[in-house]
Amino acid sequence: DAGITQSPRHKVTETGTPVTLRCHQTENHRYMYWYRQDPGHGLRLIHYSYGVKDTDKGEVSDGYSVSRSKTEDFLLTLESATSSQTSVYFCAISEGGKPQETQYFGPGTRLLVL
């Protein structure tokens, strides 16, 4: 258990509405990540953060933004949700203070966009 929580755990929303998912960690890890999981694709990186206010894009970042104003919180925002963003979203941290260390995952958030 790497001390990672995600909220909400489940959410149903409508197309066009904004949605924010929260990842919270308790162990002061520097590196945090957002992935999405879809059938046939495994997990794919959306955005990542290497420190407070330091973020960068992953391979599937279109339609998503992130913010990290505190070490412990990494927020993922869907500015205007679309049905293609229906997915399971996982937050991860990189243990050990180095980006190439093992990543540990939160419990996931299931998002359904109608």
Place this chain on the structure above:
Amino acid sequence: AQTVTQSQPEMSVQEAETVTLSCTYDTSENNYYLFWYKQPPSRQMILVIRQEAYKQQNATENRFSVNFQKAAKSFSLKISDSQLGDTAMYFCAFMKSRGFGNEKLTFGTGTRLTIIP
């Protein structure tokens, strides 16, 4: 770009037997890490085992071991004495080892393993 291929979408095995899950990858990197993650029905992603490419010795964790063939770019997972709790989706994953801060995990599509009582 790196790719990870898991060619077995589903597998099943009797309890207490041994099963091997296959994973191949494609990369031009020389230094990297490989991982197996387990995802049970709870959907939690759980690290099973990790291998560092510069280490020739295969990693082991209790009943789980890997067969790492760097030249062949193959990284299979062996589960010995399989248990009902091993029923899960298993993902193979690759990570470059440059230390620039943008390391990401590249995942395969997974193998769904069912342990039969």
